[in-house]
Amino acid sequence: xxxESVQVTFRLYIGSDIELDEEEIQSCLDHHRAAIRTRDLYxxxxxxxxxxxxxxxxxxxxxxxxxxxxxxxxxxxxxxKNVTISYCDHYGYLRLDPESFYIRISxxxxxxxxxxxxxxxPALYDCGQRFIQFLKDLKGDDKDEKLENLIxxxxxxxxxxxxxxxxxxxxPEEQIN
Numbered sequence: 007x008x009x010e011s012v013q014v015t016f017r018l019y020i021g022s023d024i025e026l027d028e029e030e031i032q033s034c035l036d037h038h039r040a041a042i043r044t045r046d047l048y049x050x051x052x053x054x055x056x057x058x059x060x061x062x063x064x065x066x067x068x069x070x071x072x073x074x075x076x077x078x079x080x081x082x083x084x085x086x087k088n089v090t091i092s093y094c095d096h097y098g099y100l101r102l103d104p105e106s107f108y109i110r111i112s113x114x115x116x117x118x119x120x121x122x123x124x125x126x127x128p129a130l131y132d133c134g135q136r137f138i139q140f141l142k143d144l145k146g147d148d149k150d151e152k153l154e155n156l157i158x159x160x161x162x163x164x165x166x167x168x169x170x171x172x173x174x175x176x177x178p179e180e181q182i183n
Contacts, residue, residue: 011057012125014076014133016068016140018042018050025050028136035143042144043153049095052076052133054111054126059119062111068137069156070094075102076134077163080127081170083109128176131167138164 018026020041026034035042042048052071054062064071071091079089079102089102098114109126112118138160145153171177 012121012129013055014126014129015053015055016050016072016133016137017053017063018048018068020045027053028140031140032143039144054119054121054129056119056121056125059121060117062116062119064100064113064116065093066096067094069160072134072137072160073163075100076130076137077160077167080131080167083123083127084170084174084176124176128171128178131164131171131177134160134164134167 015028017028018031020026020038024038024041026038031038048068049066050068051063051065052068052075054064064075074091079091082089083102083104086104088104091100091102093099093114100113100116101111103110103112104123105120107123108120109123110118110120111126138157141153141157141160145157168177
C-alpha cells in the first residue's frame with residue numbers, strides 16, 4: 007500500500023455467489039480464470055478503508071472505476087476541480103469534491119467521507135496499478151487482443167495520473183521513476 011492510513015482495494019464479483027478480494031484473486035486466479043475471462047468489464051467494487059471513517063464500497067464495473075476514479079479523477083482533483091462519475095451498471099453518481107487539502111467522497115449508495123488528498127490520491131493510483139497487474143496476470147501468455155488493448159488503455163491513463171502525482175510530489179520516493 008502507498009499509505010497505511012488509507013487503503014484502496016478492488017473486489018471482483020464472479021457469478022451470483024462468488025466475491026473475490028485482491029488477495030483471494032491472486033491465490034486462486036488459476037481456479038477462477040475461465041469464469042473471470044468471460045466478463046468484459048469485471049463487475050465488482052472499489053473499497054476504501056481509512057481510520058475514523060466507515061468503509062466505502064463503490065460497486066460498479068471495476069474497469070470503469072479504475073479508469074474514471076483511480077486514474078482520470080486524479081488530475082482534476084489536484085487542480086481543485088469537482089469530479090462526478092456516473093455508475094455504469096446502475097443509476098447513480100460518485101462525487102469527489104476537493105476541500106482544501108481534503109477530498110470529500112459522496113454519492114448514491116455510499117457514506118460520505120473526507121480524506122486527505124495526499125493519502126487518497128496515491129492510494130487510488132496504486133489500486134489502479136494493481137488492477138492492471140491483475141489483468142496482465144489474467145492474460146498470461148495468451149494472445150488476447152481485447153485484453154491487451156484494455157491493459158494498454160489503462161496503462162496510458164495510469165501514466166497521466168502518475169505524472170500528475172509526481173508534479174505534486176504525492177508519490178513516495180520509491181514510486182518515482
